[in-house]
Amino acid sequence: MPAQRLMPTDESADLIELTRSIVDKELRPVIAGFDASATFPRDVFRTLGRAGLLSLPYPEEVGGGGQSYEVYLQALEEIASASASVGVGVSVHALSCFGLFTAGTDDQRQEWLPEMLSGELLxxxxxxxxxxxxxxxxxxxxxxxxxxxxxxxxxxxxxxxxxxxxxxxxxxxxxxxxxxxxxxxxxxxxxxxxxxxxxxxxxxxxxxxxxxxxxxxxxxxxxxxxxxxxxxLPIALAGLDAGRIGIAAVATGLAQEALDVALAYAKEREAFGKAIIDHQGLAFLLADMAAAVESARATYLAAARLKDAGRPYSRQASIAKLACTDNAMKVTTDAVQVLGGAGYTKDFPVERFMREAKVMQIFEGTNQIQRLVISRSLAR
Structure with missing residues (x-):
């Protein structure tokens, strides 16, 4: 069940469809094998870079895609729904380019940024x-x-x-x-x-x-x-605000995929003569998972729109990182529960989703640090 999106332009809607197509063709068939063998998917990043998906939030004049953060993060979510590892990598790559774009001289940007944004350099x-x-x-x-x-x-x-x-x-x-x-x-x-x-x-x-x-x-x-x-340090911290909403989008993509797997299983698996989704106890669990995913998406998009408008968004970035990653942990854990014993095996991907979700509460500033940032902002 792909995420329902209200994109700002027809061009951005086409971009999301292109991202889904590339992800379905180039990423979904191979990512389980990469994860099982702990293989770094370097060629996947080259494919995404050549498609322009590593440079979306940067201006066209420096080799970027000229897209808003509202659009970029939704494309990033689509990538992360197929692979949290690659989604995290795309977010980190964007963060790695951020300092050069914001603090570099014109000569520095012209010399290094185009090749970095192309994905040829990771x-x-x-x-x-x-x-x-x-x-x-x-x-x-x-x-x-x-x-x-x-x-x-x-x-x-x-x-x-x-x-x-x-x-x-x-x-x-x-x-x-x-x-x-x-x-x-x-x-x-x-x-x-x-x-x-x-x-x-x-x-x-x-x-x-x-x-x-x-x-x-x-x-x-x-x-x-x-x-x-x-x-x-100011360069680093400015980049972290953007990085935090990037991880929020990645966590939401992971949660969406966990919901999709759990929902498909619940429609097919039968118990006591009917599909398990028709049992209210499980149906309500799935409903809570869906509510968590959609509220997470709304939260990171609200922060992205503030950034796009040039308004302060540090508090909202921390709120998005906190809410989206906590929701991802809850949704992936519940996905394992929906699948029962099967969810605890490697025959299904939800155990991997649960393991992947945990670290998202830790990196880009632990969720305890996010609460500190938010509370200090409120105190001011």
Missing amino acids: GAYCLSEAHAGSDPAAMRTRAVREGDEYVITGAKAWTTHGGRADFYKVMARTSDDGPRGISCFLVPADTPGLTADNPEQKMGLMSSTTATMLFDGVRVPAERRLGAEGQG
């Missing part, structure tokens, strides 16, 4: 550290200026696409001035001294590689610093 985002996840201002990775270069030393944890990306957007400390002492750099993957630690052994998102990136005297030309020294 991005990663290096902010968190092992001791500084929810508190990025406590980071210790340093970038020391030496002539026309910076020398970066340290480690960045929980890097999506770690060891697989072609470039890394890196936050590193350039002074000891607390949160004002952090700067942002765009580091090519083949830079000497930059390596990936062994990938994390996770409970979900198996085809999305996550690793700690090690910086051992990595020399980066000063021209690859984005913005001025000390502007790194």
Whole structure:
């Protein structure tokens, strides 16, 4: 049961249909195998990039699709409905390009952004550290200026696409001035001294590689610093607002797919002489799942429309991230319940959905951090 969408233009409606077509042809048939073998689907990202689906929210003049966030997030939801791993990857890639677009010079954007947005170069985002996840201002990775270069030393944890990306957007400390002492750099993957630690052994998102990136005297030309020294944390936090509604859309796509699988099963499986959906107890559970998915979609779209209008949306981004990921956890858990014992086996994908949903309450700022952001906004 595809999501019902009210798109702002005929062009955007056609874009959603194109996304569904590509996802159904290129992604759905292969993603279970990628997940089972923990294989990173690099060619899928190239396919999405060549179709223009990695660059939708960026202007056409820099190689983007010129679409609003309202449209982009719904396309992202469609991708995530087939693969949460790829959906997360698309969101992270967009976030990896964000600093260059917003803080880069015209020369920097013209030189690097088109190839990045095309998907030929896949991005990663290096902010968190092992001791500084929810508190990025406590980071210790340093970038020391030496002539026309910076020398970066340290480690960045929980890097999506770690060891697989072609470039890394890196936050590193350039002074000891607390949160004002952090700067942002765009580091090519083949830079000497930059390596990936062994990938994390996770409970979900198996085809999305996550690793700690090690910086051992990595020399980066000063021209690859984005913005001025000390502007790194504002660049990172501005990107996180967009990243949070991206993850909200991914979580909603995952929940929609879990609902669809559970609904199809409930219509076919019989108990006591009738389809189990005709038993009120189960029907009401499915109704609650449908309500959770549709309310989640409305929440992230409300935040996206504020962003598109150029209005502040940080609180709404946190609300969307909180609501959509909590709803995804509830919906995927209930999907396992609808399938009963079958749901607890790998014969059906709902056990994978449940495992994938959990991490969405953690990354892009834990849901406890989202509550902190929201409450502080209310206090102001």
